[in-house]
């Protein structure tokens with residue numbers, strides 16, 4: 001069999017599955033790491049030699065000084081990008097970056113519109129709980145063909161022409177919400193011209209870069225942001241994000257053909273988490289719609305109390321707070337229906353199961369195998385979010401495993417898969433059976449050492 005050279009990594013749930021760690025782990029053997037969707041709504045945490053790096057826009061491989069690419073499918077906030085580049089540089093990391101000339105640019109009015117559109121949706125109970133980074137409005141301008149791309153930003157004359165029109169449109173929209181742009185046109189032009197001067201040398205044809213690397217037999221990693229259930233087409237509409245987060249997004253968002261993708265790894269956490277609104281069948285429901293923890297009182301039922309207690313143990317042990325927003329994440333049991341769905345749409349060739357160590361916080365573990373909807377057992381996600389909200393999870397129950405220190409988990413990982421607690425292996429193998437995806441990687445701690453690779457990827 002030919003060695004794999006191009007691998008896509010996607011989140012197989014609702015995001016925050018630990019993709020940053022898996023990408024970092026594989027990036028060691030990659031020559032190029034490519035981001036293909038989303039923007040600074042993403043939050044990757046990478047721990048290298050005990051040092052934590054929180055990245056939003058720069059591909060995770062940048063922490064290792066790899067050559068990295070921001071593809072055309074990404075929406076770029078230049079301010080955020082320059083800040084991250086400065087942080088990496090101050091940590092002694094070399095910036096070796098290509099930004100696609102076709103990637104669209106986020107402006108301050110996009111973020112302003114994002115907040116206002118969310119307010120309107122919240123009143124109707126359909127807010128996704130966006131990161132308010134302007135992601136949706138920027139993609140709206142892209143789809144409407146009003147947007148400004150990096151190649152236009154770095155061309156002074158073209159930028160000045162295009163920004164006046166885009167600004168006037170945004171101003172009209174803001175006025176319709178009774179608001180004005182926070183920055184004047186002159187301020188935007190000055191600020192963004194300065195960003196353009198700093199970024200110009202990195203702007204180029206990212207598709208040529210990615211294809212040449214693959215054709216040259218180099219290992220290329222495509223790093224998906226967000227996750228399957230947040231995909232604009234296949235996620236829980238309208239509660240997801242505005243880009244194609246799925247593996248196919250690597251083709252459109254980086255300019256590589258499907259025939260050049262060799263493997264697709266879905267990263268899934270050993271339990272479920274979600275930041276933002278919308279139905280999640282296996283949710284412990286201990287957070288209200290404002291993102292606040294619900295207090296346990298005398299009127300809390302026994303079942304609610306048990307769920308809240310489990311949620312809090314998992315949230316604390318797993319550090320389940322948003323990297324970008326700091327919001328407590330909604331926690332729940334692993335949903336094999338969701339991950340099997342992710343496998344169907346993304347063509348997963350392997351699963352990376354992360355944060356298994358966290359489940360030692362509880363004695364019994366539940367695994368959702370199917371849903372009950374209107375008296376019928378189903379194994380798929382209905383298209384209507386209102387139907388999805390009615391899906392009741394059907395569970396299998398498993399024994400958990402002993403609680404170990406970080407060091408002990410890392411030591412265990414060195415001994416390989418068979419050294420893992422038997423209960424953990426039973427749980428992992430059932431996930432693989434239900435989702436019909438072989439397990440490629442098992443992660444039992446934040447450190448690189450706490451990783452077991454079962455399947456050759458590069």
Ligand code: IMP
Pocket residue numbers: 014015016041042043128129130131132133135136225226230239240241242275276277
């Ligand atoms: P947006 O991408 O900021 O428009 O947010 C749309 C939805 O996707 C919201 O529910 C966000 O909480 C969610 N979301 C966006 N980016 C991430 C991420 O990187 N991890 C988890 N959830 C995310």
